[in-house]
Amino acid sequence: MEECTHLDQIKEVTPNSEGCAECIAKGDTWIHLRMCRTCGHVGCCDESDNRHARQHFRETNHPIINSLEPGEEWSWCFIDEVIVGLEPPPSEQAGGFLKLLKRVLRSG
Ligand SMILES: [Zn+2]
Ligand SMILES: [Zn+2]
Numbered sequence: 001m002e003e004c005t006h007l008d009q010i011k012e013v014t015p016n017s018e019g020c021a022e023c024i025a026k027g028d029t030w031i032h033l034r035m036c037r038t039c040g041h042v043g044c045c046d047e048s049d050n051r052h053a054r055q056h057f058r059e060t061n062h063p064i065i066n067s068l069e070p071g072e073e074w075s076w077c078f079i080d081e082v083i084v085g086l087e088p089p090p091s092e093q094a095g096g097f098l099k100l101l102k103r104v105l106r107s108g
């Protein structure tokens with residue numbers, strides 16, 4: 001099974017903005033929001049026209065995003081193209097990550 005090897009890039013971040021900053025600047029809209037787990041950048045999802053979350057990954061190489069949608073508790077690694085955090089934690093590090101994710105979601 002594919003596993004993400006980039007969990008060490010996850011930092012304790014909070015969303016930088018309440019929506020996709022690039023879309024807001026353009027007066028555009030988005031469908032779902034994703035947050036970069038390395039720097040807190042908020043971007044729109046791949047179903048949105050602008051795909052700013054993916055663009056942020058291309059520009060910065062920050063691999064892991066998580067959903068900012070209520071009730072969605074998953075993260076995604078652009079490099080491995082796997083869902084991160086839904087599987088049972090393979091290590092203590094991943095367990096800590098799950099707690100971190102829940103804390104971020106609660107604070108949002
Ligand atoms: Zn990865
Ligand atoms: Zn956007």
Ligand SMILES: [Zn+2]
Nearest residue numbers: 036039041062
């Ligand atoms: Zn980032």
